[in-house]
Amino acid sequence: MISVEEAQQRIAAAFRPIGTETADLAHLAGRVLAEDVRAQADQPPAAISSMDGCAVRAADGDSPRRLIGEAPAGHPFKGKVGAGEAVRIFTGGVVPDGADAIVIQEEVDREGDTVHFNAGVARAEYIRAAGLDFKAGDVLAPAGKRLTARDLALLAAGDIVSARVRRRPRVAIASIGDELSRPGEPRRPGGIAASSGYGLSAMITAWGGAPCDFGILPDTAQEIATVADVDADMVVTLGGVSVGDHDLVQKALGTRDFTLDFWKVAMRPGKPLIFGRLGTTPLLGMPGNPVSTLVCAILFLRPAVDAMLGVDPGGCSLPARLRCGCRAMTARLKRPLAASDARQSYLRARLSQEAGETWVDAFDLQDSSVLSTLAQADALIVRPPDAPAAKLGDRVEVIPLDGY
Amino acid sequence: MISVEEAQQRIAAAFRPIGTETADLAHLAGRVLAEDVRAQADQPPAAISSMDGCAVRAADGDSPRRLIGEAPAGHPFKGKVGAGEAVRIFTGGVVPDGADAIVIQEEVDREGDTVHFNAGVARAEYIRAAGLDFKAGDVLAPAGKRLTARDLALLAAGDIVSARVRRRPRVAIASIGDELSRPGEPRRPGGIAASSGYGLSAMITAWGGAPCDFGILPDTAQEIATVADVDADMVVTLGGVSVGDHDLVQKALGTRDFTLDFWKVAMRPGKPLIFGRLGTTPLLGMPGNPVSTLVCAILFLRPAVDAMLGVDPGGCSLPARLRCGCRAMTARLKRPLAASDARQSYLRARLSQEAGETWVDAFDLQDSSVLSTLAQADALIVRPPDAPAAKLGDRVEVIPLDGY
Numbered sequence: 001m002i003s004v005e006e007a008q009q010r011i012a013a014a015f016r017p018i019g020t021e022t023a024d025l026a027h028l029a030g031r032v033l034a035e036d037v038r039a040q041a042d043q044p045p046a047a048i049s050s051m052d053g054c055a056v057r058a059a060d061g062d063s064p065r066r067l068i069g070e071a072p073a074g075h076p077f078k079g080k081v082g083a084g085e086a087v088r089i090f091t092g093g094v095v096p097d098g099a100d101a102i103v104i105q106e107e108v109d110r111e112g113d114t115v116h117f118n119a120g121v122a123r124a125e126y127i128r129a130a131g132l133d134f135k136a137g138d139v140l141a142p143a144g145k146r147l148t149a150r151d152l153a154l155l156a157a158g159d160i161v162s163a164r165v166r167r168r169p170r171v172a173i174a175s176i177g178d179e180l181s182r183p184g185e186p187r188r189p190g191g192i193a194a195s196s197g198y199g200l201s202a203m204i205t206a207w208g209g210a211p212c213d214f215g216i217l218p219d220t221a222q223e224i225a226t227v228a229d230v231d232a233d234m235v236v237t238l239g240g241v242s243v244g245d246h247d248l249v250q251k252a253l254g255t256r257d258f259t260l261d262f263w264k265v266a267m268r269p270g271k272p273l274i275f276g277r278l279g280t281t282p283l284l285g286m287p288g289n290p291v292s293t294l295v296c297a298i299l300f301l302r303p304a305v306d307a308m309l310g311v312d313p314g315g316c317s318l319p320a321r322l323r324c325g326c327r328a329m330t331a332r333l334k335r336p337l338a339a340s341d342a343r344q345s346y347l348r349a350r351l352s353q354e355a356g357e358t359w360v361d362a363f364d365l366q367d368s369s370v371l372s373t374l375a376q377a378d379a380l381i382v383r384p385p386d387a388p389a390a391k392l393g394d395r396v397e398v399i400p401l402d403g404y
Numbered sequence: 405m406i407s408v409e410e411a412q413q414r415i416a417a418a419f420r421p422i423g424t425e426t427a428d429l430a431h432l433a434g435r436v437l438a439e440d441v442r443a444q445a446d447q448p449p450a451a452i453s454s455m456d457g458c459a460v461r462a463a464d465g466d467s468p469r470r471l472i473g474e475a476p477a478g479h480p481f482k483g484k485v486g487a488g489e490a491v492r493i494f495t496g497g498v499v500p501d502g503a504d505a506i507v508i509q510e511e512v513d514r515e516g517d518t519v520h521f522n523a524g525v526a527r528a529e530y531i532r533a534a535g536l537d538f539k540a541g542d543v544l545a546p547a548g549k550r551l552t553a554r555d556l557a558l559l560a561a562g563d564i565v566s567a568r569v570r571r572r573p574r575v576a577i578a579s580i581g582d583e584l585s586r587p588g589e590p591r592r593p594g595g596i597a598a599s600s601g602y603g604l605s606a607m608i609t610a611w612g613g614a615p616c617d618f619g620i621l622p623d624t625a626q627e628i629a630t631v632a633d634v635d636a637d638m639v640v641t642l643g644g645v646s647v648g649d650h651d652l653v654q655k656a657l658g659t660r661d662f663t664l665d666f667w668k669v670a671m672r673p674g675k676p677l678i679f680g681r682l683g684t685t686p687l688l689g690m691p692g693n694p695v696s697t698l699v700c701a702i703l704f705l706r707p708a709v710d711a712m713l714g715v716d717p718g719g720c721s722l723p724a725r726l727r728c729g730c731r732a733m734t735a736r737l738k739r740p741l742a743a744s745d746a747r748q749s750y751l752r753a754r755l756s757q758e759a760g761e762t763w764v765d766a767f768d769l770q771d772s773s774v775l776s777t778l779a780q781a782d783a784l785i786v787r788p789p790d791a792p793a794a795k796l797g798d799r800v801e802v803i804p805l806d807g808y
Contacts (some may be wrong), residue, residue, distance in 0.1 A: 025587060029606035043775075046594055050773065072623070074582030076594035092583050092692065094594035133774045141779070149610060149808040153603030153694050154779040157596065161588035178478030179496050184565035185430060189449055190498035192561065199557030204432035206553060219476070288496065290557050290611035317782035318755040318762070319723075319806030330760050351722040356734050356799070358722070369454065370537045371447075375545070375558040378721035395760070402723030403807060404553040 019312030039158035145311025224252035269368035302399030421714030430646030443562035459503035548716025628656035672774035
């Protein structure tokens with residue numbers, strides 16, 4: 001039995017970034033860049049005014065100026081501003097040749113073609129220099145970044161129309177168990193509806209992968225062995241990894257080219273996790289209980305998807321790192337917790353906020369078959385192995401569950 | 405000029421939940437329920453074993469038992485367990501009639517058809533009662549909840565195959581300005597690429613809306629007035645809302661059936677925000693600078709989309725409420741901030757974590773045209789009107805930007 005940390009390290013070490021594809025700008029949100037994206041042009045492309053007003057030469061001081069033209073956004077003034085001259089300019093307009101200061105509208109009095117200024121002329125105060133935001137050739141977003149909505153606006157400003165991204169890793173999901181039927185289909189005797197796969201597919205999609213449903217397989221070695229034929233970047237099996245005669249994943253895969261990396265992790269829920277390689281395809285065998293599956297997905301599958309996407313953790317925001325457990329977030333206990341055993345525990349819990357502090361409260365029912373509390377949870381409390389009892393107000397480590 | 409809070413309240417008051425549609429289980433992630441979803445069956449449907457072992461009558465104590473059959477998951481034992489009898493049971497198997505205790509595998513010695521137990525028989529310890537997770541008719545997810553991946557697993561377990569959700573609100577986006585061209589197309593003289601719309605579309609999609617691109621409109625009242633013809637739940641214009649002669653949105657819409665609710669909000673960036681109604685369609689007129697647009701989208705458009713979706717804020721997780729600014733999150737300043745003026749400011753900033761505390765550091769360059777710092781930011785610092793200078797280590801309010 002290995003620790004959660006060792007299992008995470010072994011899994012991360014087993015994946016490399018996969019192939020790439022080109023995606024259009026409008027479809028880049030959430031995609032992970034395979035190469036740096038560089039600006040095609042300076043932004044702004046020329047010095048522009050940030051206000052409505054008059055473009056003038058600062059050297060002329062407060063003296064009146066003669067208006068010689070206009071420079072609205074998108075319509076640059078073609079001449080040059082000389083001594084004693086001014087050009088009416090609007091927000092986003094190019095600062096005309098010769099001008100080096102903007103007098104804002106509120107400080108201008110106009111009489112015919114002459115303008116008088118109420119206040120001193122401020123040099124460059126309302127001028128945005130060419131390249132203020134970025135210059136042609138600057139890296140707008142680095143390889144390994146998962147692009148946000150804000151990145152899309154930045155790329156558009158840099159005249160980017162498409163980018164090279166990692167393709168979505170295909171993750172095949174096989175649900176194993178004679179007791180399973182699809183939701184809405186007639187139940188088997190004493191059976192239940194297959195549920196984890198729906199949650200898992202939605203998580204994989206949210207993380208940037210492409211889930212493929214391999215369906216429900218009965219508890220026979222022959223049927224389970226068919227997962228070896230799937231064309232995917234990774235195979236996930238749900239159920240069939242425990243110790244009983246009817247847990248057949250290892251037995252079934254032994255008939256194919258399966259190499260075990262590890263079996264069993266010192267954690268709760270999720271102990272009987274299997275990781276190995278089916279030919280060249282990594283296989284993660286998850287426990288059958290839905291809470292175990294979804295908690296193991298957050299801890300072990302998400303890093304695998306990130307590794308296939310080539311995500312650079314240095315480019316992740318702090319909230320994203322807290323959410324995937326890369327960085328610890330703490331909260332104070334609303335109620336005491338008992339001492340824990342040798343397995344690292346993940347307790348479903350609710351967060352709240354009082355007087356600027358974050359508090360957390362574990363649900364009473366932590367059975368690994370109970371999905372309702374997982375759906376109501378907004379965090380997992382992480383209890384390290386052999387943690388002593390914790391009292392009201394103690395700080396504990398939590399993984400927020402927002403977003404999936 | 406009104407406050408940010410008043411603007412948010414006026415906008416929220418102008419929207420009602422829109423129509424509904426039915427979506428399949430596999431496509432429910434991120435959708436907002438229009439009605440409560442209730443379980444179709446008990447989960448588990450019968451008492452089941454949570455371990456491999458023997459199902460017995462507790463009343464028989466530690467005496468040996470005669471094995472009379474098996475109960476794997478999905479294959480219930482059809483007979484009844486009588487005095488001195490046991491049924492081999494597996495995780496997920498239905499507890500047979502007559503049995504009320506499970507002796508786990510590790511405590512069982514088998515000799516032929518007889519089993520001996522090493523330890524005491526624990527009544528019901530490894531039995532999951534019928535309906536432990538939920539009972540038929542229980543609300544699995546309430547109306548107004550935005551469904552997570554975990555909810556999908558729960559709904560599947562409750563035999564739900566589809567649900568009634570709000571349709572995605574259609575938000576038309578028109579970019580206004582003679583200086584604009586599409587990314588990658590030839591630039592206009594002194595012009596720039598239209599950028600905000602790409603970020604805005606990705607945000608609207610992430611929030612559950614359906615963005616529709618109305619394209620780029622030149623700075624003429626006649627062209628701008630065409631937005632009145634769009635078929636959408638809401639219209640957003642980008643640019644053209646400031647005070648100059650070339651800012652034409654109000655003038656243009658005055659020729660159509662436009663009712664102004666408010667113009668100008670005491671904030672930075674984003675002061676010249678317009679809100680009103682075009683016929684019966686709400687219209688939000690955003691400033692042209694991309695940072696203003698995207699910050700105003702987070703503060704004003706996101707609540708509008710949530711209101712059209714009928715999102716119940718009570719059902720949102722704490723992280724989601726922190727992210728939309730419904731609840732305040734605080735962080736400590738890494739560097740001092742100057743006193744602020746009468747406008748509420750939103751400063752692009754980076755979060756970090758030290759010794760379990762969250763710190764925040766504002767970028768030096770806060771110009772509202774500079775997208776690169778918005779893309780690098782992972783939070784906005786909220787500076788209230790007339791805030792005094794803040795020093796190193798002071799706590800300030802922040803809105804995390806994770807996820808968009």
